[in-house]
Each structure stands twice: as C-alpha cells, then as structure tokens.
Amino acid sequence: MLVEIKKLTAELKPYKKSIIIIAITGVIYAVASARIALMTKSLFDSLSANKHDEIIRLVPIALGLAFLTGISRYFHIYLMNYIAECVVQSIRQKLQQKFMRLNLSFHNTYAAGSGGLISRILNDMRVIQDGLRVVADVFLHPLLFVFLLGNLFYIDWKLTLATFVMIPVIGGILKSVSRSMRKYIPQERDAMEYMTSTIKESLDGVRIIQSFNLEKDMADRLIKDSDKYLSIRKTVYKRQEAAGPATEFIATAIVLCVLLYTSYEVAAGRATPGTFIGFITSLLMLNQPIKRFQEAYVRIQEVIISVQRIFSIIDDPSEVPEKPDNKPFPSDWKKIVYRNVSFTYGKEMILKNVNLEINRGEVVALVGASGSGKSTIVNLLERFFDATSGEILIDDINIQDLNLKDLRRNVALVTQDVFLFSDTIEKNIWAGDYSRDVKDVISMAKLANANDFIMKMPHGYQSRVGDRGNLLSGGEKQRISIARAMFKDAPLLILDEATSALDTASEIEVQKGLDHLMEGRTALVIAHRLSTIQKADKIVVLRQGEIVEVGSHQDLLANKNEYFRFHSLQHT
Known part of the structure; x- marks a missing residue:
C-alpha cells in the first residue's frame, strides 16, 4: 500500500504550488467552519439574554466567516479537481508510451488482449481520477474534525470524552470495509477487462461475426461477462454501503444521548441553551467530516488497487533492453549475419x-x-523481441549494441495485414519519415503505383482512409503501405506476405510498386506464392524452426528436396 501511495505522490510533485494553495484553503475552510459552529453558542446566549447589541456585533462576523468558507472551499475543490485531471493525463500518457515500448511477446500473451489494456487506460484511470478528487476530502475533513472537536472540548470536555467512546467502533467498521475492498476490487477490475475485450472484439470482428451469424454468440458472451461483473459490483456495493448505516446510527444515538444529558444540565442551571445549541451544532457538523472521510477511505482502497494495476504495466520489464553506450547504425555495412x-x-x-x-x-x-x-526471423532483426540465444550481427556489431531507434529507422516494413492510421492518405505516407518534406509524398505515391487511384478520390491526398484504412480496398491499402516504406527510404526492406491476400489484378498493381521499392535495397521477402520470389538472389527454406535448404530457385528445384515439394504442390 505504501509503495502505491509513494508512486501516486510522485505524480503530484509537479503541482507542488497548487497543492500548497489547496492545503492553505483547506485550513481556512476548516477554521472558519468550526468558528461559525462555535459562534452559535454566543448568538443563542445573547438571544436568550436579549443582548441585541451583541447580536448585531456577531452577525457581520458570522457572515464574513461564511463568505470566507465559500471562497476557500471553491479554490480547494476546483484546484484539486484540475490537478486530478492533469495527473491522470500524465499517467495515461506514460501508460500509452509503455504499451508502445513493450515487446511483441507481452502483447501476444496478455490474457485479456488489447481490450484488457484499453480497460486499464480508461477504466482504471477513471477510478484513479475520481480517487484523487477525494484527496481534498482526506486533507480537509480531518482538519475540520479536529477543529470541531476542539469546540466540543471547549464547551464541555467531560461530555466530549463520554461521546467519543464510540470512535474505536467506527474505526473497526472502516477497517472491515477496507479488507473487503482489497479482496473484491481486483476481481472487479479483471471482470471489466474481459468485458471491454469482448466489446472490442465485437467491433473489430463485425464482418466475420455477421458472416458466420455469431451475433447471438457474442451477445451471450458479453451477457456472461456482464453478469460476472455485476455480481462482483453487487458485493462491492454491499461492502461500501454497510459502513454508512452503522456509523449514522451511532451518530444519531450519540446526538440523542447528548440532548438528554444537556437538558438535565440546563434544568439544573449548570448550562445555558446556547451551550446545548453550540455543542449540538458542532457535534452534528462532525457527521460531515466523518462521513466524507469514510467515503474517501473506501475510495482510496479502490485507487490503490488501480494504481497497482496501472504501475504493474508501467514497471513491467518486458521491454527490449537498450544499452546506455549504444552505437549508431553503420552506414557502410556489408552484411547481416x-x-x-x-x-x-x-x-x-x-x-x-x-x-x-x-x-x-x-x-x-x-x-x-x-x-x-x-x-x-524478420521480427528478430527489428528487435520486436530478442533471440533466446545466439546473435544477429550487422558486420561485426551485435544489433543489441545498436541504438534501437536508429536500427528501426534503417528498416522498412510492408506486411500482409496493412495498418493505416485513421487520418489522411498524405499523413499515412508521410508517417514513413516526418523529417522529410511532405511534398515528396506525391512522388513516392507515383512510384508505388498509387497516385492514379488517389487522385480519383474526392479529396485526393487529403482523403481520409477510415479506421485501419477500411475505406480503401486491399490493393489500395497495400500500395499506400508501399509508398510509406518508400518515403522512409531505409536500406533494409522486409516484405512479410505483402501480396498474399490480394487478387490477381491487385497483385499485379502492387507488385509494380514493390519492384520500385526493392531497387537498390537489401530485402527479406516472406511469400507463400513461390512465383513471386523466383528472381531472389537467395531462397532460404525453413522447416520447424530450422534452415533445411539455401540456394537459388533453379538450384533448389534441381535438389528435389523441400523447396521442390513446395513448388510441386503449387503447380499441380
């Protein structure tokens, strides 16, 4: 628990000045509120004694204190809410940046998938934001409690001591609630992750879902996830609200006992009506800080769990490590080994x-x-993850000794599953290298055989491609991807099944772009269609993770081994 609080406190450090203002306004609010409560004794005593001059003197003071209370509370809550927003945005940005640094092994094995990660960046962050807002309550209301308690001791210390024998009981209730929260809240967060994952899959896979009539299956899956989530939330709500009625009943019982005791004291002449009013006012006002502190205490348990979940990812070591004394990518390299x-x-x-x-x-x-x-093999070259053993060298330099960004800057990737950003065509091509002049986008699109179809679109290069490029055909997306790789102008090129999902007509158009892209570059090509790789300088044949053959197309056919078998299967 202390570890999570320290991590959250570290996020608040940039807002030190604002937090000081929050603290000062909290003190002013607590002092002014407690002073108003105490003034009720003097006002009622003056009223009972017909001291109108005293009342006229006290009323403006009370109004001034009320104004001070309102102003200080405004800045106290306003600043805390704003800081909560800032802190959450900062953590959310760190989390997103961490997602992008985590290696592919983490993303491929994460139980709830990308939907679960989205749940953490949205739902857990919302819990932290709501929790940070009540930090003001955790600071303000204990102070108000102390000042109101001071009122009570000032008015009647014996009665105050008798009243507070119930504090251990309230503390025990809060402790019990805290234990329950720590047990059930992690289960609730996990259930929310799976629910978010199901919703994301329903959106991402809508075409397959409709094609295979899986609408009911996905609906039933979400109902099942929702029922589990609601069942856990029901238990959480039970635990959260259990403390409220108990503490309120205790508070009511205390007020009634005070009323009975004070009535005897007034009748015996040992107290005045003002004493009773002042004591009851302070005592009733104590209910607010106790209740708000109780709510804040419960909320903080939720925050701690969410902080654990968020920072378990931020602190996750599953990043591709980079040495502090890394080297630049060699410009005059001769070979990769x-x-x-x-x-x-x-x-x-x-x-x-x-x-x-x-x-x-x-x-x-x-x-x-x-x-x-x-x-x-190609994923290891870009260090999406590292080899378990052995090494990959560019000339005599292990790629683990290279600057990671520089290594990836020198590799262009074109895959079967094209990813385009939900932006304009121009921006997607320019993403290859933002340091280059955007005017070069058109020339690269022409080389990629993409300019003709782009110019037929309503807004040309400013046309938006939709989510993941779904407003374009497969061949059009692939040609945008090739133009992006050309714009990057990297010496190393990886083509991972770049044409396997295309029809013959689209493949011809895309292959023209690929031919331009491969000119003067070192290319690693993965292809199921052997017809697309017959001109390769070297064909490497793999079986169950081992290289079984290496050679040219003609040499491998002559060997009549694994490659010959593949070739025969595709030409029968």
Whole structure:
C-alpha cells in the first residue's frame, strides 16, 4: 500500500504550488467552519439574554466567516479537481508510451488482449481520477474534525470524552470495509477487462461475426461477462454501503444521548441553551467530516488497487533492453549475419540454431510452412523481441549494441495485414519519415503505383482512409503501405506476405510498386506464392524452426528436396 501511495505522490510533485494553495484553503475552510459552529453558542446566549447589541456585533462576523468558507472551499475543490485531471493525463500518457515500448511477446500473451489494456487506460484511470478528487476530502475533513472537536472540548470536555467512546467502533467498521475492498476490487477490475475485450472484439470482428451469424454468440458472451461483473459490483456495493448505516446510527444515538444529558444540565442551571445549541451544532457538523472521510477511505482502497494495476504495466520489464553506450547504425555495412540464433516462445522452440548470411543488396526469400519461423526471423532483426540465444550481427556489431531507434529507422516494413492510421492518405505516407518534406509524398505515391487511384478520390491526398484504412480496398491499402516504406527510404526492406491476400489484378498493381521499392535495397521477402520470389538472389527454406535448404530457385528445384515439394504442390 505504501509503495502505491509513494508512486501516486510522485505524480503530484509537479503541482507542488497548487497543492500548497489547496492545503492553505483547506485550513481556512476548516477554521472558519468550526468558528461559525462555535459562534452559535454566543448568538443563542445573547438571544436568550436579549443582548441585541451583541447580536448585531456577531452577525457581520458570522457572515464574513461564511463568505470566507465559500471562497476557500471553491479554490480547494476546483484546484484539486484540475490537478486530478492533469495527473491522470500524465499517467495515461506514460501508460500509452509503455504499451508502445513493450515487446511483441507481452502483447501476444496478455490474457485479456488489447481490450484488457484499453480497460486499464480508461477504466482504471477513471477510478484513479475520481480517487484523487477525494484527496481534498482526506486533507480537509480531518482538519475540520479536529477543529470541531476542539469546540466540543471547549464547551464541555467531560461530555466530549463520554461521546467519543464510540470512535474505536467506527474505526473497526472502516477497517472491515477496507479488507473487503482489497479482496473484491481486483476481481472487479479483471471482470471489466474481459468485458471491454469482448466489446472490442465485437467491433473489430463485425464482418466475420455477421458472416458466420455469431451475433447471438457474442451477445451471450458479453451477457456472461456482464453478469460476472455485476455480481462482483453487487458485493462491492454491499461492502461500501454497510459502513454508512452503522456509523449514522451511532451518530444519531450519540446526538440523542447528548440532548438528554444537556437538558438535565440546563434544568439544573449548570448550562445555558446556547451551550446545548453550540455543542449540538458542532457535534452534528462532525457527521460531515466523518462521513466524507469514510467515503474517501473506501475510495482510496479502490485507487490503490488501480494504481497497482496501472504501475504493474508501467514497471513491467518486458521491454527490449537498450544499452546506455549504444552505437549508431553503420552506414557502410556489408552484411547481416544470424549466428546460432534460437528463439523460444513460452515452452515452444520457434527457431533452432539458425545460421544465415545476407549480403548488402541481396534479395533473400524465406519459404516454409506456417509456423516454420519465417516471421520470427524478420521480427528478430527489428528487435520486436530478442533471440533466446545466439546473435544477429550487422558486420561485426551485435544489433543489441545498436541504438534501437536508429536500427528501426534503417528498416522498412510492408506486411500482409496493412495498418493505416485513421487520418489522411498524405499523413499515412508521410508517417514513413516526418523529417522529410511532405511534398515528396506525391512522388513516392507515383512510384508505388498509387497516385492514379488517389487522385480519383474526392479529396485526393487529403482523403481520409477510415479506421485501419477500411475505406480503401486491399490493393489500395497495400500500395499506400508501399509508398510509406518508400518515403522512409531505409536500406533494409522486409516484405512479410505483402501480396498474399490480394487478387490477381491487385497483385499485379502492387507488385509494380514493390519492384520500385526493392531497387537498390537489401530485402527479406516472406511469400507463400513461390512465383513471386523466383528472381531472389537467395531462397532460404525453413522447416520447424530450422534452415533445411539455401540456394537459388533453379538450384533448389534441381535438389528435389523441400523447396521442390513446395513448388510441386503449387503447380499441380
């Protein structure tokens, strides 16, 4: 618990001056409110004694205190709410940046998927934001409690001591509620993650869902997730609200006992009506700080759980490590060498002692059945994750010794599953390298064989592509992706099944763009269609994570081994 509070406190440090103002206004509010409560004794005593001059003197003071209370409370709450917004935005940005730094192994194995991560960045952050707002209550209301308690001791210290024998009982109730919150809130957050994941899948997979008539199945899945979430929330609400009636009953009982006691004291002449009014006013006002502190205490339990969940990701070590004394990518490199490279995913061995040499300017094709390790080889080159053993060298430099951004700046990626940002065509191509002049976008689009269809669109290069590019056809998206890779102008090129999902007509158009893209570059090409890689300088054949053949198209056909079998299957 202390660890989470320290982490949250660290986020508040940039707002030190505002927090000082919050503290000062909190003190002013507490002092002024308590003073107004105490003044009721003097006002009623003056009223009972017909001291009108005293009443005329006290009323303006009371009004001034009321005005001071209102102003101080305004700044106290307003500043705390604004700081809560700022802190949450800061943590949300850190979380998003962390998502983008975490390696692919983390994203691929996260139980609730991207929907679960979205839940943390939205739902858990909302809990933290709401919790930070009550920090003002945690500071203000204990102060108000202390000053009101001072009133009570000032008026009748014996009665005050007798009244507060119930404080341990209230503390015990709060402690019990706290234990319950820590038990059920993590379960609630997990249930919310799975619910968010189901909703996201319903949106992402709407085409498949409608095609296979899975609407009811997905609806039932969300109902099941919702029922689990509601069941846990029901228990949480029970625990949260259980403390309220108990403490309110105790408070009511105390007020009635005070009323009975004071009535005897007034009748015996040992107290005045003003004493009773002043004591009851302060005592009743005590109910507010107790209740608000109780609510804040419960809310903080929720915040602590959410902070744990958020920072468990922010502090997650699953990032590709980068050495502080890293080196720039060599501009005059001659070759890439995979030396005894193995990679394990969970308990499964994906690559086994891969040895491969790629000379600068070569087109190297990777061939093999699904799961043979083709994509893993190229993913390791960009360090989306690191090899379990062995090393990848660019000349004599291990890629783990290179600056990560510089390494990736020198690699352009074109994949089968094209990702376009929900922005304009121009912005998606320019994303290849924002440091370049945006005017170069058109020339790259022409080389990618994309300019003609772009100019036919209503707004040309300013046309928006929709979510993930869904306003474009598959071939059009792929040509935008190729133009983006051209705009990046990286010496290394990775083509991961770049044409496998296209029809013949689209493939011809896209292949023209790819031919321009590959000119003068070192290319690693993954392709199921062997017809697209026959001109490769080197074809690498993989089987179950091992390289079984390397050679040209003609040489491998002549060997009549694994490649020959693939070729025969595609031409029968």
